[in-house]
Amino acid sequence: MASAQSSLPVSAYKSSKKDELYLIIPQTTALNELPQELLVMFGDPKLVLNFEMTPTRKMGREDPQKVWDALQTKGYFIQLPPQEIEKLSDMAPPPERLDNIY
Numbered sequence: 001m002a003s004a005q006s007s008l009p010v011s012a013y014k015s016s017k018k019d020e021l022y023l024i025i026p027q028t029t030a031l032n033e034l035p036q037e038l039l040v041m042f043g044d045p046k047l048v049l050n051f052e053m054t055p056t057r058k059m060g061r062e063d064p065q066k067v068w069d070a071l072q073t074k075g076y077f078i079q080l081p082p083q084e085i086e087k088l089s090d091m092a093p094p095p096e097r098l099d100n101i102y
Helices: 036-042 064-073 084-089
Strands: 008-014 022-026 046-053 077-079
Touching: 008 064, 022 064, 046 064, 064 077
Parallel strands: none
Antiparallel strands: 008 022, 008 046, 022 077
């Protein structure tokens, strides 16, 4: 892959083994070209989305430059599930008073 490239058609797959675990690969890469141990850990990939990746594309949880660099160097990117603490930060705050629950 040429690093002078400004966009790259990619496919995003979700893991059959772990919620919120995703694999992003160039559309020109076949799944069977990926490292076998990666596929064993990831499980049966389910296609979620095809899109154009750029170093500045807005991503949900990841730094697009980090994704771009991994695609250029390793040929794939793994998006890990959020940490439990990150999930907790999405929860509503507790009520101000707890003495009114009885």
